[in-house]
Amino acid sequence: MDYIKFTAPKAGIFKWGTVNSFGITSIALLNSSQTVITTSTNSTFTLQSGATYYIKAVGNSSVATSGGFFIFSLVFDKEIVTVPNAPVLPPIVPKARVYNAAPVKLKIRQNPTTNSTILEEVADGTELILLDTKPTSDGWFKVQYGSKIGYSSGDYLELRTIKATVNASDVNVRSLPDTTYGAKIVALSKGTSLTLVSESTAPGSGMNWYAINYLGETRYIAAQYVDKTVSWVAYKPASSSTSGGSTTTGTPVSTPTVNKMISNVQNSKNITAYGSDRTKTCIAMAKLLLEKGYEPSFVAGMLANICCEGTIGQFENANYVTNPLPSNLKHMDNKFQYKDKYSNKLIYNVDFNAFYSMMKELNSMGFKMPNGDNIRFGLGSAQWTYKTRLWGITTYYNNIRGANSKITYDQATQAECDFMLYELEYESTYKKIYPNWKDYCKNNKLQFNSSDAAYEAGKRICFDYEAPSSKLTSQYTRAELAKKIYNDIIK
Numbered sequence: 001m002d003y004i005k006f007t008a009p010k011a012g013i014f015k016w017g018t019v020n021s022f023g024i025t026s027i028a029l030l031n032s033s034q035t036v037i038t039t040s041t042n043s044t045f046t047l048q049s050g051a052t053y054y055i056k057a058v059g060n061s062s063v064a065t066s067g068g069f070f071i072f073s074l075v076f077d078k079e080i081v082t083v084p085n086a087p088v089l090p091p092i093v094p095k096a097r098v099y100n101a102a103p104v105k106l107k108i109r110q111n112p113t114t115n116s117t118i119l120e121e122v123a124d125g126t127e128l129i130l131l132d133t134k135p136t137s138d139g140w141f142k143v144q145y146g147s148k149i150g151y152s153s154g155d156y157l158e159l160r161t162i163k164a165t166v167n168a169s170d171v172n173v174r175s176l177p178d179t180t181y182g183a184k185i186v187a188l189s190k191g192t193s194l195t196l197v198s199e200s201t202a203p204g205s206g207m208n209w210y211a212i213n214y215l216g217e218t219r220y221i222a223a224q225y226v227d228k229t230v231s232w233v234a235y236k237p238a239s240s241s242t243s244g245g246s247t248t249t250g251t252p253v254s255t256p257t258v259n260k261m262i263s264n265v266q267n268s269k270n271i272t273a274y275g276s277d278r279t280k281t282c283i284a285m286a287k288l289l290l291e292k293g294y295e296p297s298f299v300a301g302m303l304a305n306i307c308c309e310g311t312i313g314q315f316e317n318a319n320y321v322t323n324p325l326p327s328n329l330k331h332m333d334n335k336f337q338y339k340d341k342y343s344n345k346l347i348y349n350v351d352f353n354a355f356y357s358m359m360k361e362l363n364s365m366g367f368k369m370p371n372g373d374n375i376r377f378g379l380g381s382a383q384w385t386y387k388t389r390l391w392g393i394t395t396y397y398n399n400i401r402g403a404n405s406k407i408t409y410d411q412a413t414q415a416e417c418d419f420m421l422y423e424l425e426y427e428s429t430y431k432k433i434y435p436n437w438k439d440y441c442k443n444n445k446l447q448f449n450s451s452d453a454a455y456e457a458g459k460r461i462c463f464d465y466e467a468p469s470s471k472l473t474s475q476y477t478r479a480e481l482a483k484k485i486y487n488d489i490i491k
Contacts, residue, residue, distance in 0.1 A: 007052055030054040033403060050175040051183035086176055086218065089198035089211050094130035095160040096141060096152075097232050098122050112140030112151040119150045128152065130159070134257060135235070158232035161293065164194040164210070165426075167227045170399065177202045177209035177220040185219055187399045191422040193292075194226065215414060233293075258290045261489050268488035270481060271303065277311040281381045281413075284312065286489075288417040295448045298437060300486035301457025304478045305466045307485075309383040313347030313412040316378035316385075328375045338377070347379070348409045352401060359394045363387075380416050382466060393419050423465075433464050449490075451483040458482025 028039045032052040038045040047053070098106045105121035108128075122128070122145055129144040139154040169190045174182030182204070194212045201208035201223050208223040256264070265271060265279075265286045272279050282303045289299045310316075318329070318339045332338035336358050342350060367375045367387035376385045384393050396415040401407035407415075423430040437460050438448070446453045458479035463471050 007050065028056045030056060046180065048175070048181050048183040050185075086220075087202040087211075089200045089202060092162065092196060092199055094133050096128045096130050096143060096157040096235075097160065098124050098126045098128070098152075098156055099158045099232075099234065100124065101156045106152055106156045108143060108145055108148060108150040108152050110150050112136045112138060112142075116151070120145055120148045128157075133159075139235075141235075154235040158234050161231050161233055162196060162199070162228065163231070164196050164212075164226050164228045166190055166192040166194065166221075166225055168225045171221060171225040173212070173214055173219045173221050175219065177204035177211075179205040182220060184402075185214065186402055188221075189395055189399050189418075189422075191426050192396075192418045193421045193425070194221070196228070199228075215410065256490060258287075261290055261296060262287050264489050264491050265303065265485075268485060270484040270488055271307060274307045277314075278307055281311045282306055284413045284417060285381065285420065288421060292421065294434065295438075295453070296489050297448060297450060297454035297482075297486050298434060298457045300454040300489055301437075301459075301461045301479075301482040302465075303485050304458045304482035305461045306381050307481065308462075308474065308478055309466055309468075310378060310381050311346070312381050312409065312416055313407075314378075314380065314383075315342040315345050315347070316383065318343035318377075327371065328369055328373045329377075331369055332375065332377065342377075346412075347397060348407050348412050350406075352397070352404070352406050356394065356398055359391065363391045363394075367391075382416075382420060383468075384419075389423075392422075396422075430465055433460060436460070451486050454482040454486035455479045 028036045029045055030053065031037050032054075034054055036056075102124050105123050106126075107118045108120040108122065109116040109118055111117075126145070130141055131144055131149065132142040135141050135154050136151075140151045141154055141157060143150065143152050166188045167190065170187045171190075172187055173185045175185060176182035194210070197211040197213055197218055201210055202220070203209070204220075209220040210223050210226050210228075211218050212221055213219075262283060265283050268282075271282050285306060286299055286303060289302060290296065318333075329338075336342075342355070347355070362375055365375075367390065369375060374387070376387070376390075378385050379390060380393055384390055393416065396419045397407055397412060400411045400415045400418075424434060425431055437453075437457055440446070440456060440460075441448055441453050446456065456479070458481060459475045462468070462475040462478045468474055
């Protein structure tokens, strides 16, 4: 074999152990890019926890071709410095704050009923610990105030939300809060949404670090590259929602837990009818949006559009029927062999390096032909098409795949979720879609938690976010599908 590959089990500074050379002049240690970082002629070297390394023998040609490297033993048996284990940080505590109770105080009761024993009364602005983030069917939350544990009505509570986003480009996520010993996991784009593990930070390499949940693992990112915002959002049970004193329309229902709704997405016949790939895509997007607090009816509108658009990492199908072929598609076929290399394929099944090189060239051209025609093709679950969106999702793919020649399905899913969330919450055009939809529902007295609201969401997302060429007619088809999906989600 040419190399021995291994993953460092821990971080630290090590010495070489026993080397039985048999004519080998030295042993080289290489990083994940197979660049030599040290040899056995040097006394010590540093390993990063979780990082990949290679070992290669250096010697005469007869040794180099003698077949494998089992002719020597190598033992890292002289540990000099050990980096402490990853810090233990306190988890985020869910909180609520009393509001709009004045001139009286909010009562904390022993049980979630108005005739239960009063344990404490608290004024507006008082913060409470939420012991259960899911309210009862009647809108009561289990809370703690000092040593008192009881229930308070959600009508007079604001729930705390914490948002964290990357505020710079190409910010590294590491295995430990340290630039020397923490292996680089991925570089994130500006605007990427983060899930904080703790509000506290850990010191390392002369700076502070946030612990984040990245693909199910606790990782670390320098705090100076994170914007953290805390907001308080009023909780309003759907059954008591009013506008200007008039009861809103639409049939409200009690909302299941997020996990239950995701399970319902997985089993929705109105989604599975579009195939297993679209179903997996819908599950991933539903999980993202529901966990971020988007209304289920709005999520149903997004899923209806995804069902009609694409799957994670899917390239637009190039089974062209136009005669003659449009000039921009001719260019894509002639210069980049789009039809053979990418048409209807998936981003995690193609050579990513070749794809990225193509996209960089297209971006340098402004996604335009020499004659000024636009170069467009759909990509991903939302079939992003316009030049800034195509380049945007491409950079998200590239940042998350690291140095690998291919991107995995899980990485592509994470990239698309991050990019969609970035557009819905930060991009100047698309960040208006959700609040405009909510305003429409309020102004037209539609219950957020209703199939009528889902219909409107399906229509608006088709027209303003997906924007297919057929949007004038397809918005209504997708709106009807959104109603059906919503009814499946809230079972």
